[in-house]
Amino acid sequence: MARDIVLYDYWRSSASYRVRIALNLLGLEAEIRPVNLLTGAHLDADYLALNPQGLLPALTVDGKTLTQSLAIIEYLHATQPGSHLLLETVDGQYRVRQLAHAIAMEIHPVCNLGVVRHAADLAGGGDETKAAWMRHFIGKGLTAFETLLDGTEGPFCHGTTPTMADCCLIPQLYNADRWGVDVSSFPGIRRAAGACGELDAFRNAHPDKIGPPA
Known part of the structure; x- marks a missing residue:
């Protein structure tokens, strides 16, 4: 329907x-x-x-x-x-939420542009202060996320189909790229990103596909 x-x-x-x-x-x-x-x-x-x-x-x-x-x-x-955005088992649902929350509730809040601007203003810094803040917290968060992925079976963040965790990871990687965070040393993250990149669902949601407001 x-x-x-x-x-x-x-x-x-x-x-x-x-x-x-x-x-x-x-x-x-x-x-x-x-x-x-x-x-x-x-x-x-x-x-x-x-x-x-x-x-x-x-x-x-x-x-x-x-x-x-x-x-x-x-x-x-x-x-x-x-x-299949969440899995059927309680353990599977926990795992997907754990990964999704590691990004959406840990990395994202401190890297919200409004937060970063305010922090930079309080510190008396400019654009380089904002960039350094972003690189620090995104890099730290993704390092922990990579460790959480250790031992994961399947090409995606958890298993053989994309879940809510992948929905969180890919936008965070877009921000990592914007702020110059090197993810080349994260094989688990790069594996999941590669699998997601093969799907139209991810490609068609990319900001470059949407474009800025007119």
Whole structure:
């Protein structure tokens, strides 16, 4: 059955990128409504009425408004027959959540641009301070993530099909590349990234495919 889905999106938002991947993996079509972070559109009254946190993304599904990217992905998994974004077993679900949270709840919050700008301002630094902050925390987080992947069977983060963990990893690698973080020494991460890169669901969600707001 067709679902009426609208994604409020910013092309370079990691959290939005995760949800774009998940929608593609589930074969769900969404109307994309860009919200330009650079112009402060996420703080407009209309958007705050939709998402009081003023964060991206927000997703409406058949009139229901959802926020927080991992909660959105879990909702889509629970309501879309045949989804493999989480696994069937309790241990499998824990494993996928462990990996996803290691990125979305550890790396992402301290590397949010609003946080980084504020930290740089307090330190009296400029762009190089921001870049150094990003390289430090992204590099540290991915080093730990690589260790978590140790012993994983299958080409993806966990197993032979992409899961919510892969939906989190690929946007984080996009940010790593933007900030000059070297991931060449992470074979597990590169293996998973290579497997994801073979799938249209990931390629079509890439920021370069979406492009900045007009």
